[in-house]
């Protein structure tokens with residue numbers, strides 16, 4: 001024990017010969033300590049702090065994280081208000097040529113896609129799984145047209161839905177309902193398969209005759225389809241409803257009827273055009 005320490009008062013406590021000294025705290029420490037107490041009280045008055053039954057005291061400055069987020073959102077909306085209005089009034093065909101509008105459209109369209117479209121088209125827009133009837137939007141193969149104007153129309157009004165009288169519409173007959181005999185169906189399925197190199201059990205030559213008599217009004221003589229009617233290209237090895245013999249036979253027997261909702265009631269003009277621009281560039285952009 002040093003001599004200096006001996007001069008210091010003790011508190012009088014002693015355990016097994018160990019004494020407790022009564023050293024005063026350094027002044028600077030004590031002042032900082034008092035200052036933090038005063039700061040703490042001031043803070044709880046100025047900012048939301050004391051818990052109440054529903055929430056907490058509001059604080060004199062009226063600060064809240066919610067108003068801060070709202071202000072932040074407003075700031076972004078104000079920043080984009082001009083470009084958004086321009087997009088809303090723009091002819092879809094002109095979007096790609098206007099860099100500022102286009103950049104905004106892709107960003108905002110991506111968010112809209114994730115919220116409203118990904119449950120059917122997949123989060124990467126690649127269809128959820130092959131053959132489920134939800135088209136892959138990445139492949140630049142289009143049922144109804146792949147320029148930005150056609151895509152805008154598809155999204156605005158949807159496909160084969162009753163909500164919108166302007167929905168894109170067409171209907172393939174169910175050829176299993178008395179239109180074609182079983183062997184004619186087997187043969188035409190073999191012919192359709194042969195268009196993209198698939199080999200099935202039916203007679204391809206006989207199937208070609210069935211095809212020319214029944215299918216060309218929509219799928220065209222060469223089988224490449226017709227976008228006016230949303231009739232898919234049957235030669236490109238891209239299948240909306242699956243490529244197995246069974247899947248193709250089901251399409252021919254039942255006539256597929258893919259429905260897509262219309263979006264003009266749920267999204268505003270700028271959102272529709274933005275998501276159209278986003279989808280357009282995914283496919284490489286016709």
Ligand code: HEC
Nearest residue numbers: 116117120133135141142143144145154159258259260275
């Ligand atoms: C309820 C499911 C569903 C939702 C949600 C949906 N779609 Fe679709 N979409 C479909 C189906 C089914 C088709 C194919 C219709 C057909 O067979 O012609 C389709 C077709 C399309 C096409 C036409 C593709 C082509 O090849 O011509 C585009 C473009 C499209 N959707 C974009 C969107 C966008 C953008 C959204 C979100 C705003 C969206 N879809 C939301 C089901 C959906």
Ligand code: HEC
Nearest residue numbers: 171172214215218230231232239240241242251256257258
């Ligand atoms: C009235 C027009 C029309 C006629 C006639 C027609 N189709 Fe279709 N076909 C369509 C449409 C439209 C679709 C797409 C439906 C959808 O997207 O849900 C389709 C889809 C298909 C598919 C599914 C393609 C895929 O990608 O999965 C096959 C296979 C097919 N048709 C074969 C035939 C055959 C074979 C015939 C003749 C026996 C025929 N179609 C006659 C309009 C027609």
